[in-house]
Each structure stands twice: as C-alpha cells, then as structure tokens.
Amino acid sequence: MSSDIAVRRTVAEVLDHVWENRSTIQSRDAYAMMLLALGRENPNLACVSADMNFEDHFALELPRQHVDLGIAEQNMIGVAAGMTVSARPVFANGMSPFAIARAYEQIKIDVAGADLPVKIVGTHAGLASGHYGPTHHSLEDIGVIRMLPNMTVVVPADAWQAAQATVAIAEDPGPVYLRLGRQATTALYEERTEFVLGRASVLREGGRVLFIATGPHPNLVAAQAARELAGRGVSAGHLNMHTVKPLDSEAVLHASANAEVVVTIEDHRALGGLGGAVCEVVAEAGGPPVRRIGVPDVHYDLVGGEEYLLHHAGINVDNAVAQALDVLA
C-alpha cells in the first residue's frame, strides 16, 4: 500500500500524477488513487472488497462508502449487485482468479444478466502472481467474462491507462470487468492519448503484419516485435485492444484489411480470450490468417516469476516475430 494514494487529489490531478509517474506506479495503485478521487466527488459511489489492502485509504477516508466483505467472493458480488438499489456505481475489488472464477455464477446472473452498474476489478490477473502458482493465476477470466451479455471487459496497458479506464468505467452505465496486474510495468504511451471504451488504440499504423495485444506485457511485446520487424524491412501495425468486449471489430477489420497476417498477444489462455475474439471477427470477414499467442492449453504449474512464465508461455518478442514471419514465409 502506497501512502501516496491518500494524497488529496482531484480526478484531473490524479491523471496528472499518474502520467508523471507512469512507469513506476502499479496499475492497481493508479486505480486506487482514481477510485478515491471519484468516491470523493460522487457520494453515491460504493466500493466493496474481498480482503484487499490496496484500497485501505478509501476505507479510511470514505468509510460510509466502503464495505469489506472478507475472503468471500460469491457474497461480495451478490452484495455489490444488491447495493445498486441505492449506490451507483459499485466497485467490487478482489483478486482476479477468485473474484471471477469462484463468483462466476453470481456475475452471470446477478451482475451481467441484471445489467447492473457493478464494476468488478480483479488484480493479479494473468500470470502476475508468478511463483505463487496456478491457484493464483487468472488465465481464463477474459474468455469467461466476455461470454456474458452486457459485460464490458477492459485490460489497461499501463498505469496511465488504468487511471483513464477507471474514470471511463465509472461513467459507463453497465457492468464491467477491469483486469489489472500486480507489478508496475513500463509505460506504453509516450503522449497523453485519449481513452475511449470500446475503441482500440492505434500504436502503429498497419502493414503486412498486424499485432493486436491486450494488457501491459503483451502490448510491450507487440511494440518491440513491430520495431524488430520494421528493422528487417517488414512493416507491422499494432493495435492496443484495451477493451476486449465490446471488441472494436471495425478497427480490427480496418487494420487487417491489407495485412497478410494478424498476430494476437495476451497473458491469458490462447483459447477464448482476445485471440478468440479476433478470430471470430476476422474469420467471418474472410480476412488474413490469425496466429494466437497466449498461455497454451495445459495446466500451467511451472514455478517462476511473471516475466519468466510469460517468456516460457511464448509471450515474448522472439515468438511474436517468428509467428509473423512463419506466415509471411
């Protein structure tokens, strides 16, 4: 928990602060700072949590708006849905593997089916829990949530985008899953770009190859892979698909129209997540071949840190370049 979170800042000041510190702040701290600023401005905003500590400042400063529900994610999601009778929006914080997988039925019926303004925020997503192992990895969350009607799925690419996304999902009237990691990651953006829910962010204009990535590490891999391909004389575009649902299919089709291969990259199963979503759109349009980079369809019990596990799963620059060139060859 960073004491920096508690500093009294407005929404605009949080954006400035996170932008200035975008490569050292964890996304979840950027989120926590923004949530506190939003909670100060909107007395009807509620925050419930399942024994999380990164939001302690919210609980201390805005106790009326905060409820800790202990290590009980099913109850937390149901309570969040119930609270919408008087509070809007309701943010529900948990660790992604538990908030999503354990409470899936509550999310399906009480949140998504009911189309309520519950914002489920899951930290430690993907392989962010590293050596803590598969119990704490969350590799199916994007896939299972995107199958639910009404849900919006947002995966910020860095702390700056996490702060922006927090504002956007608070304003959005529907249910949302905001997927966050654990450690601070290198900033993706070099200028303060606009964030629009459901609108892909173009980091590099299209070419023979189109990388589509979601989340911090996958976007950093895509950016570097595109640069390496350019160095070899192969033009490559890069879309940051920060909103996996609703997928910006227009951007996918536009950017892939003249591409010879699309490569998707995510720190999630290669099955059913961003790669699956892109395949659905590209295949239906008769577009170019798609290669999906993600965690393979095996029980992933390798021990190691996040970066090691990502590399081992093929979520790395060499593999991204190789997958693209393999199709071009």
Added chain:
Amino acid sequence: MLTQTPPQTVAEQLAVQIRRKVIEMSASPNGVHIGGSMSIADLLAVLYAEVLRDPAGVGSSHDRDHLILSKGQASAGLYAVLASTGVIPESELATYAEEDSRLGGHPMKRLPGVDFSTGALGHGLPLGLGVALAGRRFGHDKRAFVILGDGELQEGSNWEAAMAAAHHGVDNLIAIVDRNGWQISGRTDECMSLEPLAGKWAGFGWRVLTVDGHDHEQIRAALTGPVERGRPTVVIADTIKARGVPGLQDTKQSHSATLDERARRAALAVLEGGQA
C-alpha cells in the same frame, strides 16, 4: 388460512387467493413447483398484506422494502401474490411457462415486482444484504426480506452472507427460512443435515425466531415486532410442503408437478372447505 373459514383478515383472504392461483397454475403441463409454492403461501400473504412497504417499487420513494424470493423455484407462489395484489394482471397467470410468457419457472427481473432474478440457489441472501447495507449507508430507509429454502441453505454462499451480515450489524435484513423439510432427492435432513438450524444461525450472530409458518399470528408477530439493534433476524418457519393438496401434501413428489383437472378440483375443494 387453510384451517379457518371463512378467512377473516386481508392476509387470510390473500393466502386463499395465492393457494387457489397456484393450484390453477398447476394445470401447466410444464410442471409447477407446487410444494414449495404452497409452503410459503402464508408467509407471502402476511408479508404482502401487512408487512412490506411498496414491495413492487411502484412509488417514487427509495424508502421501501424489497422481497427477494431466493428459492426462485417457488415462482408460482410469487406470481400468485403479484397478481392478487394488482402488480401483474390476473389473466397473465394463465400464461405460466407458455411460450413468450413473462412467467417462467423462476422469476425474472423483467417482471414488475421482481427486483432480482432468482432461482440459482444461494444468491438471495447476498443480494438482500447488499440492499440492506446500501439502504443504510446511502440514506434510504430500506428493509430486505429474503425467503430461503431449507435445502438451499446447503449452498455455502448463504453462510458467507450470514457471517458478513452479522459482522456489519445489518439489522434491516430479515431472512425467512421455509423449513418444509424436503428437497429434490428427499428429506432435507437425510440428504444433508441442517440441524441444529437455529443454533447455526445463532452461532453466526443472528437473532433467531422460530414460528409455525402457517400460523398468521406467529408470522405477524415475528415480522412486525421490533428488530434487535445491530443484529440481522432470521425467522425459521416450520411449514408443510404442498400444504392442503390431497395426495401431495408433505411428499417428495410435490416438488414439481402438474395437476390434472380432477386433482385441481380436489385441491380447490379442500381450500374452499378449509380442511387442512
């Protein structure tokens, strides 16, 4: 009330109407959860006639009560009370489980008078806790009444909510357990023991009341008496599954059934005759 003719109070009259409508809906070839609908008929009657403030949310005030039928399989009982209290048209009951009807086998939020879709067991108490907590924290005078099946209590999420409700001192949350003693596979206590049920709730920090779930006086006293400040209340209502339905009362077969015309006539005759 079944044992009293003619019905005297509004609640007693409402109980008769609920039972009559459930019996009529049981003509549906798709099957009606008649047992669990009849066991809560008196609970619903007292709640809707005497306890709940604007349960259908037709008024403009956020200060109101919310009834959550967590045991959503008893939807026929709920539809019957919604029709009897003018929330939905009486004629609509004939569409139960028909194609394009609003009245499915489990209640859906798109029907007036239903705040939350239920039927997946173990969801209602967390929802009710959220309603009660939010009312208190966000300035609305709300109470949440959650009707739980006894078999439903085997779902662990109920106990997560029970623990949290007591921890947060949510005294505007009232759980009502329809203790009819049956679930799909048989006797509840043969499938999975619940006793000592009152002791379980008390151990979680709840104020526990036990009533005869067909005795309006007892139900009324439990639901209209003062709450205990800082503690949620559970009313364990001892009930009889399919009460008053010849051949089905207190049986496993009553869980979901279709009644042919003869069976419906027999059940209605019992209702009119007031013979339990």
